[in-house]
Amino acid sequence: MKNTGMNFRHLYYFWVVAKEGGITRASERLGLAVQTISAQLALLEQSIGKSLFSQQGRRLVLNESGELALAYADQIFMLGEQMQEALGDADSDKTRLTVGISDSLPKLTAFRLLEATTTLARPVRLVCFENKFEQLLGDLALHKLDLVLTDRPVRSGTTLRVFSHQLLESGTMVVGSPALAARYKAHFPANLNGAPFLLPTRNNDLRGKIDEWFEQQGLRPDVVGEFEDNALLNTFGRRGLGLFFATAALASEVKAQFGAVLIGHVPQVREQVYAISNERKIKHPGVEAILASGQQDGSNPA
Incomplete structure (x- = not known):
């Protein structure tokens, strides 16, 4: 069938039907009769020469062409x-x-x-x-x-x-509350063996670099918390619940915002x-x- 051109109002009705999950809900959102929207969908399918929905019981579901059309309509x-x-x-x-x-x-x-x-x-x-x-x-x-x-x-x-x-690219540093810094700053990094740490979860790119550094240094930290959300990790660090890694390029900001004291630089663990x-x-x-x-x-x- 020859393509006769697309009416964008018809395409918009299709988009709303797909987003709302049905013609009835779309009609409520648009303030139009169900029959009007059904007719507009039929005209759209006629203009592009393809059906966009399949009937499953009383429900209309997008077929393969409909899924493709929805991606473009989005x-x-x-x-x-x-x-x-x-x-x-x-x-x-x-x-x-x-x-x-x-x-x-x-x-x-x-x-x-x-x-x-x-x-x-x-x-x-x-x-x-x-x-x-x-x-x-x-x-x-x-x-x-x-x-x-x-x-x-x-x-x-x-x-x-x-x-x-x-x-940006920067090395990192290990920081912690003043009490933890006083305990673990001496003989860095050997003194970190068994130290409490707050770390990113393993789906974070930085975590792999941190684990590799621990292994190279022969360290086995006590991981007391793992966080997907960096802001939550820093909040726990501010309360003194563990040491944590921070961006070296932001040393002054980290100290001002989290009260975190530098324990040692880790240039091998780089953050991009x-x-x-x-x-x-x-x-x-x-x-x-x-x-x-x-x-x-x-x-x-x-």
């Missing part, structure tokens, strides 16, 4: 929402920047990079979301996010059209920070500022 209507937000920001003299922050990334590091957006000539309205790395990449690919800040690059071979930019961006024809000034900030800081060998 991008189309998410971009439409972003356009409306951008036009609204134009009236408010602010630029909206939506950033995803990996839950494993130290929040002090994220703040240092995002701080670059506060000096732009046009004010930036930051909208920040925290989630797991994989979920953030999916949202970036769908243009729900302008940028992702994380501790790892996108692995080669991915089908996603996203790009990794290394912003990446910005993941998607391919855009229009450059976002906030994204450009963050990328430039990382390039200016360069790497810290400490």
Whole structure:
């Protein structure tokens, strides 16, 4: 069948039906009769020459073509929402920047990079979301996010059209409350054998490097806690419940915010920070500022 062109109103009805899980719920959301939406879906399927749903009992479920169409519709209507937000920001003299922050990334590091957006000539309205790395990449690919800040690059071979930019690299340091520092600072690192430690979980890239360093030093720490959320780990560290690793480049900030005292530097355990961006024809000034900030800081060998 010859393609007669797509009506985007029909596509929008399809998108709402798919998101709501049925025509009845979609009709309630849209304020339209069930028969009207059914007719619009039929016209859409006729225009593209493919059926998008299969009947399972009384339910409509997306078939393979419907799943593919939904993926594209997600991008189309998410971009439409972003356009409306951008036009609204134009009236408010602010630029909206939506950033995803990996839950494993130290929040002090994220703040240092995002701080670059506060000096732009046009004010930036930051909208920040925290989630797991994989979920953030999916949202970036769908243009729900302008940028992702994380501790790892996108692995080669991915089908996603996203790009990794290394912003920072730094050694780490072992820190702890004053009481723990007084006990374990002498004879670093040999004195760490059996010391209480708060560590990232094993799905964090930094954890593998930490475990390797412990093994090289012949150390067997007492792991009293493992955390996916870096902020929660630091909170436990601030209460003196264990030693923990921190970014050496942020030594002064770590001491000021968490009251953590330096016990020893670990240059072998290096921490990287990446910005993941998607391919855009229009450059976002906030994204450009963050990328430039990382390039200016360069790497810290400490």
